Amino acid sequence: MRESLTDVFFSWLTVRFSHMSYREIVTMFGIQTPFEQTRACKELVAIGHGKGLEEGREEGREEGRQEEAAALLLRQARRRFGPLASELEVRLDRLPLARLEALSEAIFDLDSQSDLRDWLGRP
Numbered sequence: 677m678r679e680s681l682t683d684v685f686f687s688w689l690t691v692r693f694s695h696m697s698y699r700e701i702v703t704m705f706g707i708q709t710p711f712e713q714t715r716a717c718k719e720l721v722a723i724g725h726g727k728g729l730e731e732g733r734e735e736g737r738e739e740g741r742q743e744e745a746a747a748l749l750l751r752q753a754r755r756r757f758g759p760l761a762s763e764l765e766v767r768l769d770r771l772p773l774a775r776l777e778a779l780s781e782a783i784f785d786l787d788s789q790s791d792l793r794d795w796l797g798r799p
Contacts, residue, residue: 738773745776749783757789764789767796 693701718736746769753760753768760768771779779795786792 742773745773749776749779752783753792756783761789764792
């Protein structure tokens, strides 16, 4: 809730003080949050890339799901096979969501890091 109110307030500030630069507004109010981390900035970037606000949000949700799935699979793989080779960690972290979901089921059939490596090599 607080984050939402902060975003609304900062959006209002940028409209209200449109004659001032971002740095001037930040200095005037002593705001510590970098502009790049605000929702207002993220929405402007999404719109600037030709995406509507809803499209940008959906893309963000999809990205979040992929990151969470990758993190979960990394934990499962480490628990199942012990410390992973760094190349496997990188490959797991870069998998698209559909492959992560498939691996979340297949991991129970794999017996070693070598099997995992083989699975990752399949299309």
